[in-house]
Amino acid sequence: MEKMSCAQRIRQGLTVRGMRQKDLCKATGIPKSAVSQYCSGSFTPRPDRIALIAKALDVNEAWLMGYHVPMERESPEAPPLPGAFPINPTHKIPLLGQIAAGLPIYAEENIEGYLWTDRNHGAEYFGLRVRGDSMNAAGINDGDIVIVKKQDIVEDGAIAVVLVDESATIKRYRLEKGIVILTPQSTNPENQVQFYNLKEHTIRILGRIVESRTEY
The missing domain is CATH 2.10.109.10 (Umud Fragment, subunit A)
Structure with missing residues (x-):
């Protein structure tokens, strides 16, 4: 199965959550022009913005990046994957x-x-x-x-x-x-x-x- 683009996943997430681009801007603090470019596929968000967008849409970051994983965010109580290293908090x-x-x-x-x-x-x-x-x-x-x-x-x-x-x-x-x-x-x-x-x-x-x- 072909990997979906981040732009496709952002648009899908907005639709599922009943949000508009301006709602995403407000929730993340990301400028309107940047969100528009992310949704159109002109640019791909930096990792820190991926994290912001995923949190605002309440979706899994890996899903947002186009990978074939569940859309829903993992529970904070879920145990870490074997061999995984914690990322630095933002x-x-x-x-x-x-x-x-x-x-x-x-x-x-x-x-x-x-x-x-x-x-x-x-x-x-x-x-x-x-x-x-x-x-x-x-x-x-x-x-x-x-x-x-x-x-x-x-x-x-x-x-x-x-x-x-x-x-x-x-x-x-x-x-x-x-x-x-x-x-x-x-x-x-x-x-x-x-x-x-x-x-x-x-x-x-x-x-x-x-x-x-x-x-x-």
Whole structure:
């Protein structure tokens, strides 16, 4: 029997559960454009989104991926399969559309939605949507989402989210004799190195970039 596509299974799951695409968006936090592409088969969801969609539709993840297994989710009390290894749990983190000075970092005004990550929940993480091309040579493009490990100190040369006076920026960070040096990594020559004297500017490190994701 031919394996069904993930798109076919998502559409089937929506029909069986009496849900629409917008319901799935609301339940998972996945953008409408991405859900539409998953349903049409233009793109296949990443593993973390497979898990979100399967949970929202209350179906087996393997079934959702097209395998010939029962549709219903396994009982949480079911014993593990012989030789199986537990997967890392996913953790919900806020996606920030922007960060403004004077607000708590996770203030409602900042939060655009939520993401899932399997990174160590012993640390604190948040997502940030990238604006601009100042780091595109480092693989961080306009519209991408970066996962940030929240910390107020980073080593020189780290790619960090830095709050300069009233706005946040993503650059390579260096501190030298009271001067903060923020260096872009860009194919656009308009992006230049920025220098900030700590006596004249309020500089706050919000965290270090640990991952970049391209949204589909």
